Amino acid sequence: MKKAIINKQKKQFVGLIVILVVLVIAYFALVKINKNEENDSETEESIEVLTVDKSQVESLSFIIDGENYLFHKDSDSNWICEKDTAADIDEDAINSLISALESVTAKEEVEDTTYEDDFGFDSPGNVITVGTSGENHTLTIGNYNELLSEYYLKVDGEKVYLIDSSLVTAFNQSYENLLAEETDTEETDTEETNTEEAGTEEVSTEQ
Numbered sequence: 001m002k003k004a005i006i007n008k009q010k011k012q013f014v015g016l017i018v019i020l021v022v023l024v025i026a027y028f029a030l031v032k033i034n035k036n037e038e039n040d041s042e043t044e045e046s047i048e049v050l051t052v053d054k055s056q057v058e059s060l061s062f063i064i065d066g067e068n069y070l071f072h073k074d075s076d077s078n079w080i081c082e083k084d085t086a087a088d089i090d091e092d093a094i095n096s097l098i099s100a101l102e103s104v105t106a107k108e109e110v111e112d113t114t115y116e117d118d119f120g121f122d123s124p125g126n127v128i129t130v131g132t133s134g135e136n137h138t139l140t141i142g143n144y145n146e147l148l149s150e151y152y153l154k155v156d157g158e159k160v161y162l163i164d165s166s167l168v169t170a171f172n173q174s175y176e177n178l179l180a181e182e183t184d185t186e187e188t189d190t191e192e193t194n195t196e197e198a199g200t201e202e203v204s205t206e207q
Contacts, residue, residue: 046105049155050137052130057098059131062171068127069175081178088180093173100170101130104139106161107150113160119143119152126171141168 061070070082071094079089113119120143128139142152150162
């Protein structure tokens with residue numbers, strides 16, 4: 001009887017040991033998983049490569065249809081295009097582009113630039129230069145990396161990063177998109193002028 005009780009206690013003790021071992025293994029496994037998730041989270045954090053004070057921007061240039069277009073503010077804070085100084089530039093369109101530069105972030109920095117010739121900076125997709133009252137910054141957009149689904153970006157001719165398509169898309173503009181549309185008032189004035197001229201011609205014909 002006593003022997004049976006002892007055997008039963010031994011089995012219970014062994015069972016408790018097994019449960020304890022399982023719990024310890026589960027604990028360390030959970031700690032490892034959490035640590036990996038934290039590392040992944042840190043890896044996914046974006047890198048801020050450029051910040052611009054929108055209110056301080058005085059000039060902006062980038063490539064449109066293979067040509068470099070430079071825009072700057074005049075003494076009245078109106079945007080002027082160097083290639084077409086008489087054009088009426090859409091202030092909102094330019095401000096929207098500058099907003100895209102207020103905080104430029106990258107997925108990661110490319111530290112190994114051994115094969116930089118393959119990054120496409122010799123024949124860039126765009127070269128964006130933003131000027132403030134104190135300094136200029138240049139962003140050179142290179143090739144698209146199909147494997148990573150990201151673009152190469154060189155900042156101020158130095159560090160190289162990988163970025164998503166948001167900046168590329170923002171500056172994929174036509175010149176016409178940056179021109180202010182004619183107001184309804186201008187159209188109305190033109191129509192009234194044409195009507196008056198037509199009326200004058202009719203009166204002259206009747207006489």
